Amino acid sequence: MNPVFPFLALRAFAEVGRHGSMKRAVASLGVTSGAVSQQIRQLEERVGVPLFVRSHHGMALTDAGARVHPLLLGAFDQIEEALRTLETERARKALTLSAVPSFAASWLVPRLGSFTARHPDIEVRVEASTGLADLRRDGVDIAIRHGLGGYPGLLSERLMTPVLAPVGSPALLAAGAAIREPADCLAYPLLQDADRADWALWLAAQGAAEDPRAARGSAFEDDYLLIRAAQAGLGLALVPQEYARDEIAAGRLALALDRPWPARFAYYLVMRPDVARRPEVQAFADWVRDQARQMAGASGQR
Known part of the structure; x- marks a missing residue:
C-alpha cells in the first residue's frame, strides 16, 4: 500500500459523507467540485472498493463507506480540537x-x-x-x-x-373591540409563533374555551419579528414581557390584557x-x- 497518507482525499470523503451532497461538501471545503471528485476517485482506487452510490438525488455511502465514515469524522473532530487548543494557548x-x-x-x-x-x-x-x-x-x-x-x-x-403577555399596537387596540377577557383577543388577528401553539395554550391556561381561531394568523420564527409585526399593527402577539417592556414604555406597543403566562x-x-x-x-x-x-x-x- 502507498505509504503516503491521503489526508486531502480522506477529508473530501468525510465531508461528502457528512452532507450527502457534492455541492454542500464543496461549499464546506472551499474547493472546486472537480477537486473533490478527483480526491474521492483516488481514494476509491487506492482502497479498491466503492465508497459512494451516486444518483441525481445526491451521494449515499456504500456499506463499506458507512462503516468507516464515523471513525474518520471523529478523527477530524479530534484534529480540529487539537488545533483549537493550540490556538487558544496563544490567543x-x-x-x-x-x-x-x-x-x-x-x-x-x-x-x-x-x-x-x-x-x-x-x-x-x-x-x-x-x-x-x-x-x-x-x-x-x-x-x-x-x-x-x-x-x-x-x-x-x-x-x-419567559413570561408571555399579549400585546398590540396602541392604534390597533384603540380602533378595535375592548378586551376584558382572554377570549376577547380572538376578535383581533393573532400573530403566531412558529409552532402556532402559544395562543391556544395561553387561552386554555386562562380558562377560555377551545377555538380554532387561536391557531390562525401569520406565523413568525422569532420573537423579534413578532414584536415588529405587532408594532406594525398586523395583530396581537404573545411575547416575553422582558422583550416588550421597553417597547411599551416607548409607546410602540401596549398591553392588551394583564394576564401573563409562563411559556412552555x-x-x-x-x-x-x-x-x-x-x-x-x-x-x-x-x-x-x-x-x-x-x-x-x-x-x-x-
Whole structure:
C-alpha cells in the first residue's frame, strides 16, 4: 500500500459523507467540485472498493463507506480540537456565544456592558441565529438555547422561563373591540409563533374555551419579528414581557390584557464539558446566571 497518507482525499470523503451532497461538501471545503471528485476517485482506487452510490438525488455511502465514515469524522473532530487548543494557548481571552436573535437583541446585548466592565480583558463574540449551533464544529463556546432542555453530551442548565403577555399596537387596540377577557383577543388577528401553539395554550391556561381561531394568523420564527409585526399593527402577539417592556414604555406597543403566562420553553445555558473549564467561559457563565437571577427577582419569578 502507498505509504503516503491521503489526508486531502480522506477529508473530501468525510465531508461528502457528512452532507450527502457534492455541492454542500464543496461549499464546506472551499474547493472546486472537480477537486473533490478527483480526491474521492483516488481514494476509491487506492482502497479498491466503492465508497459512494451516486444518483441525481445526491451521494449515499456504500456499506463499506458507512462503516468507516464515523471513525474518520471523529478523527477530524479530534484534529480540529487539537488545533483549537493550540490556538487558544496563544490567543487573547475570547469566547463565542450563540443565541437566537430576539434573546441577543432584547436581553443579552443591553446587559453586555456590565460583563465588559467586570472583565475588560475578555472579548465576547455574539452570533445571533435561529438555527442551532453545533458547538464543536462551529467553534461556539457557549450557547443560550430556547427549548425544553436535554442536550446529550453537553452541560445544560435552565436560566429563565419567559413570561408571555399579549400585546398590540396602541392604534390597533384603540380602533378595535375592548378586551376584558382572554377570549376577547380572538376578535383581533393573532400573530403566531412558529409552532402556532402559544395562543391556544395561553387561552386554555386562562380558562377560555377551545377555538380554532387561536391557531390562525401569520406565523413568525422569532420573537423579534413578532414584536415588529405587532408594532406594525398586523395583530396581537404573545411575547416575553422582558422583550416588550421597553417597547411599551416607548409607546410602540401596549398591553392588551394583564394576564401573563409562563411559556412552555425556557432558555438554557449550554456548554461542552471541556470548554466549560476555561476561565473566561466560567466567568461569562457566572455573569449570565447572575443576570438571570436579578431579572427573576425583579419580576417576582421563582
